[in-house]
Amino acid sequence: MGKFIPLDVLMGNPEKAAPSLSPDGRRMAYLAPVNGVLNVWVGRFGEDNYRPVTNDTDRGIGGYVWAHNGRHLLYIQDHRGDENWRVYSVDLESGKTKDLTPFEGVQARIEKIEKRYPDELIVGLNKDNPQLHDLYHLNLLSGDLTKVAENPGFVSWVVDHNLHVRGAVQPTAEGGLNLLVRDSANDEWRPFLQFPPEDALFSSPLGFTLDGRAMYLRTSVDANAARLVRKELASSEEKLVAGDELFDVGGIIIHPDTKEVQAVAYVRDRLDWEVLDDAIRDDFDAIRQIQRGDFGISGRDHADKKWLISFTTDNGPVTFYVFDRVSKKPIFLFDHRPELKQYTLANKEAFSLKARDGLELHGYLTFPPDRGRTKLPTVLSVHGGPWERDTWGFDPESQWFANRGYLTIQVNFRGSLGYGKQFLNAGDREWGGKMQEDLIDTVAWAVERQLSDPDRIAIFGTSYGGYAALCGATFTPEAFRCAVSICGPANLKTWIESIPSYWVPITNLLHRRIGNPQTDEAFLWSRSPLSKVDQIKIPMLIAHGANDTRVKLSETEQIVAAMKAKGIDYKLMVFDDEGHGFTKPKNRLAFYSATERFLAEHLGGRAE
Numbered sequence: 050m051g052k053f054i055p056l057d058v059l060m061g062n063p064e065k066a067a068p069s070l071s072p073d074g075r076r077m078a079y080l081a082p083v084n085g086v087l088n089v090w091v092g093r094f095g096e097d098n099y100r101p102v103t104n105d106t107d108r109g110i111g112g113y114v115w116a117h118n119g120r121h122l123l124y125i126q127d128h129r130g131d132e133n134w135r136v137y138s139v140d141l142e143s144g145k146t147k148d149l150t151p152f153e154g155v156q157a158r159i160e161k162i163e164k165r166y167p168d169e170l171i172v173g174l175n176k177d178n179p180q181l182h183d184l185y186h187l188n189l190l191s192g193d194l195t196k197v198a199e200n201p202g203f204v205s206w207v208v209d210h211n212l213h214v215r216g217a218v219q220p221t222a223e224g225g226l227n228l229l230v231r232d233s234a235n236d237e238w239r240p241f242l243q244f245p246p247e248d249a250l251f252s253s254p255l256g257f258t259l260d261g262r263a264m265y266l267r268t269s270v271d272a273n274a275a276r277l278v279r280k281e282l283a284s285s286e287e288k289l290v291a292g293d294e295l296f297d298v299g300g301i302i303i304h305p306d307t308k309e310v311q312a313v314a315y316v317r318d319r320l321d322w323e324v325l326d327d328a329i330r331d332d333f334d335a336i337r338q339i340q341r342g343d344f345g346i347s348g349r350d351h352a353d354k355k356w357l358i359s360f361t362t363d364n365g366p367v368t369f370y371v372f373d374r375v376s377k378k379p380i381f382l383f384d385h386r387p388e389l390k391q392y393t394l395a396n397k398e399a400f401s402l403k404a405r406d407g408l409e410l411h412g413y414l415t416f417p418p419d420r421g422r423t424k425l426p427t428v429l430s431v432h433g434g435p436w437e438r439d440t441w442g443f444d445p446e447s448q449w450f451a452n453r454g455y456l457t458i459q460v461n462f463r464g465s466l467g468y469g470k471q472f473l474n475a476g477d478r479e480w481g482g483k484m485q486e487d488l489i490d491t492v493a494w495a496v497e498r499q500l501s502d503p504d505r506i507a508i509f510g511t512s513y514g515g516y517a518a519l520c521g522a523t524f525t526p527e528a529f530r531c532a533v534s535i536c537g538p539a540n541l542k543t544w545i546e547s548i549p550s551y552w553v554p555i556t557n558l559l560h561r562r563i564g565n566p567q568t569d570e571a572f573l574w575s576r577s578p579l580s581k582v583d584q585i586k587i588p589m590l591i592a593h594g595a596n597d598t599r600v601k602l603s604e605t606e607q608i609v610a611a612m613k614a615k616g617i618d619y620k621l622m623v624f625d626d627e628g629h630g631f632t633k634p635k636n637r638l639a640f641y642s643a644t645e646r647f648l649a650e651h652l653g654g655r656a657e
Contacts, residue, residue, distance in 0.1 A: 051393035074350030118167035130628020161208035179550035224561030274469040318399035361442035363397035395451035412460035425456040426505035426652040433512035454654040462487035481576035511535040519578035539608035594627030
């Protein structure tokens with residue numbers, strides 16, 4: 050087998066990540082560890098003079114953004130995973146960090162920053178009602194917060210390019226969405242567009258045009274796959290901008306000044322860009338020649354002469370460049386985990402199969418290098434969401450499994466995003482039903498082709514994937530040798546009844562897509578792993594963050610108590626300083642180390 054990759058190389062902090070150009074293009078920021086904790090570093094672009102400008106000593110900073118004034122950096126941070134985010138600014142002139150939303154038990158969201166208003170932004174705060182985010186104007190220089198929009202029951206807002214709140218999305222009783230607009234910040238709201246329940250997960254407003262007279266929308270109304278359209282506010286005239294019959298419009302690139310759409314992306318087996326603006330066609334052609342992999346554009350300077358480019362590949366680290374639009378040449382910045390180049394990484398191969406009812410499923414196989422392709426110990430890795438999807442590119446978990454000797458299978462079961470609304474809506478009320486059957490059919494497909502050893506298959510996942518792992522252990526224990534569940538719901542009724550307060554406005558959508566605890570109690574119980582806990586016959590490892598707000602720790606506590614009462618063996622890991630997933634490197638490494646030993650014991654792979 051290939052050289053053993055230490056866990057911290059794959060799962061610890063990256064050496065550098067998330068670079069971002071300053072508005073004037075003269076400086077660059079990125080994330081890098083300081084004493085083992087991710088912080089923001091800033092330096093002059095092209096020089097080796099970077100220094101940390103934040104001093105987080107706990108969970109690390111997961112993301113940040115430049116204010117358009119070039120003086121401030123903004124980031125959000127919560128406490129021990131409670132998701133009560135606060136907005137912080139770093140003044141690069143004074144070096145001081147300021148908490149801009151210093152409210153206990155309140156979640157802040159950055160709603161809008163705009164190039165033409167460099168010292169201002171719009172933030173959302175659920176300060177007055179935990180279920181609803183009102184909007185506030187925030188002045189970065191003074192720190193003054195002024196409420197500009199009271200929330201009567203909206204799930205999201207649309208702010209125009211003058212920082213005026215002129216769009217809002219309102220949930221319906223049936224699980225759909227209504228889009229409301231107004232001509233100015235002082236006018237009354239009026240209905241603009243309805244997204245029926247079958248389109249609600251695909252459709253959303255993307256933003257206003259520069260003049261504010263039209264709106265860009267992603268919508269699957271009157272189509273199978275979500276398209277990009279432009280709709281006039283006054284006449285409701287609609288124009289198709291881009292679309293595909295089978296795949297939803299994904300990423301969108303908008304010109305920072307004209308606000309016109311320049312390119313759209315579709316996530317098929319790989320990421321495909323469709324260029325709409327001839328002014329950037331040569332740029333895209335040049336970027337495609339830089340290296341192997343799928344690329345994204347994550348930033349542009351104000352002059353639009355420098356673009357920040359990231360390339361992801363299946364068998365190497367994520368690589369970052371600055372692309373000079375004048376010379377059409379790339380400037381290499383860094384690999385996020387350069388140590389990986391010392392090791393042999395695995396390729397990620399697309400596959401497809403037909404489910405038992407004929408629905409076509411797509412996914413990815415990652416084979417361990419130098420171990421052959423026959424009757425391998427296997428990990429079925431189930432993505433979260435479930436309204437998300439697995440994609441091609443660098444995946445540390447798949448590389449970890451492959452390096453330890455396992456075939457990794459990732460399948461986009463029905464209910465996954467990206468494949469059109471018929472595919473996604475086929476997952477309605479199918480948690481633990483046909484969505485789970487898709488997983489079992491995928492395992493059977495791999496066994497039939499002698500890719501997987503039927504006696505050495507594990508199911509592994511986080512969030513919805515954790516739920517699927519619990520279902521695998523309880524509904525179909527004969528299909529798996531062992532299961533690993535992270536933050537997975539065990540009782541669908543109690544989980545839906547305990548969702549975070551700021552999810553309450555989408556309750557009707559959850560009821561439509563999963564089930565209503567008031568009217569579907571028996572149905573939800575039949576789809577809950579807790580209802581079949583006595584069928585567990587395989588070893589289980591369950592992990593959870595004590596401060597998880599999306600899936601409460603009580604979900605794990607329920608199934609662990611039931612297993613204990615029935616004398617069923619299990620391994621449990623609870624992290625007191627984590628939420629929904631494990632952010633701190635020491636916790637990640639502790640979890641993956643325990644999982645590695647667990648899988649080696651039951652599947653026969655290798656471990657540190």
